[in-house]
Amino acid sequence: MSVEHNFITLGIESSCDETGIGLYATKQGLIAHRLFSQVNIHAEYGGVVPELASREHIQRIVPLVKMVLADANLNLADLGGIAYTAGPGLAGALLVGAAVAKSLAWGLGINALAVHHMEGHLLAPLLENLQPKMPFVALLVSGGHSLLVDVRGIGCYKILGQSLDDAAGEAFDKTAKILGLGYPGGPALAKLAEEGDESVFKFPRPMTNRPGLDFSFSGLKTFARNTFIQHPQKKADIAKAFEVASIQTLTIKCRRALEQTGYKTLVVAGGVSANLALRKRLDIMGENLKVAVFYPRQEFCTDNGAMIALVGHLRLLQGQCDSDNNINIKPRWSLEELLAV
Numbered sequence: 403m404s405v406e407h408n409f410i411t412l413g414i415e416s417s418c419d420e421t422g423i424g425l426y427a428t429k430q431g432l433i434a435h436r437l438f439s440q441v442n443i444h445a446e447y448g449g450v451v452p453e454l455a456s457r458e459h460i461q462r463i464v465p466l467v468k469m470v471l472a473d474a475n476l477n478l479a480d481l482g483g484i485a486y487t488a489g490p491g492l493a494g495a496l497l498v499g500a501a502v503a504k505s506l507a508w509g510l511g512i513n514a515l516a517v518h519h520m521e522g523h524l525l526a527p528l529l530e531n532l533q534p535k536m537p538f539v540a541l542l543v544s545g546g547h548s549l550l551v552d553v554r555g556i557g558c559y560k561i562l563g564q565s566l567d568d569a570a571g572e573a574f575d576k577t578a579k580i581l582g583l584g585y586p587g588g589p590a591l592a593k594l595a596e597e598g599d600e601s602v603f604k605f606p607r608p609m610t611n612r613p614g615l616d617f618s619f620s621g622l623k624t625f626a627r628n629t630f631i632q633h634p635q636k637k638a639d640i641a642k643a644f645e646v647a648s649i650q651t652l653t654i655k656c657r658r659a660l661e662q663t664g665y666k667t668l669v670v671a672g673g674v675s676a677n678l679a680l681r682k683r684l685d686i687m688g689e690n691l692k693v694a695v696f697y698p699r700q701e702f703c704t705d706n707g708a709m710i711a712l713v714g715h716l717r718l719l720q721g722q723c724d725s726d727n728n729i730n731i732k733p734r735w736s737l738e739e740l741l742a743v
């Protein structure tokens with residue numbers, strides 16, 4: 403492919419409760435992106451209802467693709483390739499994105515590529531002007547995963563540690579539910595914690611007093627439940643204690659991973675990386691250790707189509723693409739299985 407050619411990749415994200423579409427071009431980088439959040443649809447059920455998520459993706463993807471193309475003043479014929487989230491995620495929701503992507507690519511006679519959702523989160527900081535240099539340690543904290551990853555290059559990932567039970571975001575959501583806050587719980591809990599007094603309750607820092615980089619968050623959630631039963635009027639203080647304990651635990655593990663690898667760069671991504679108290683704490687740690695800490699911009703911390711377009715673009719340009727027209731998804735998929743770029 404000539405260097406002159408402006409290759410344009412369409413990215414489709416539909417792994418959970420956000421329909422995200424992005425357009426990434428060789429010359430301009432990210433040129434357009436749109437998101438339809440299903441939060442209001444799932445809120446009345448207190449969590450994501452997979453079947454409703456799938457149905458909503460069916461209705462939203464095509465209109466959003468049209469809008470994004472119009473935003474960028476482009477047509478379908480301008481697309482060079484189509485990337486879609488193939489996993490991990492909810493099977494039905496993934497199938498919708500995969501089906502649209504593969505059909506569209508087939509119709510247009512261009513390549514499609516299955517993208518790993520967590521690689522999208524991991525590389526989302528590359529959508530910013532100031533970019534992290536590899537190798538780096540990545541802390542990926544979303545609703546479905548908590549991972550510490552040794553990132554040596556694009557596609558060269560070694561998992562250093564992971565949650566043995568609830569993911570960090572999941573623990574935020576469940577604790578928020580216990581406290582009677584709405585869905586999604588993470589941002590609501592963080593907001594309430596701002597009014598809380600840190601000195602009232604001391605929650606444990608799970609798995610920090612033994613070596614290793616794995617996490618466990620379900621005990622914190624149980625601790626929150628028991629505390630709430632005894633002190634139902636102290637919601638804000640409980641939210642604060644939970645948030646402080648989670649953040650400290652994540653910070654301790656990041657420090658360990660940085661010391662273990664000797665790397666001087668940390669990337670923090672996934673929905674929980676939107677948490678300002680977490681960012682503040684990690685920034686202080688970074689200053690102390692002389693480590694540069696990178697985050698995606700707020701809107702790209704949570705699920706979005708821009709990160710999928712970016713990852714797809716990088717890989718499609720290297721000649722990677724799906725080998726057939728079948729609509730395949732990978733609801734369970736390890737980052738370590740990915741090909742290097």
Ligand code: KG4
Nearest residue numbers: 544545546571588589673674676677704705
């Ligand atoms: O990455 P994401 O959008 O979806 C998954 O891939 O799972 O992450 C969503 C998670 C939810 O659990 C949500 O509660 C959490 O990220 N989250 C937060 C904040 N914003 C989103 N958790 C704590 N503080 C926040 N400000």
Ligand code: ZN
Nearest residue numbers: 523544704705
């Ligand atoms: Zn995500």
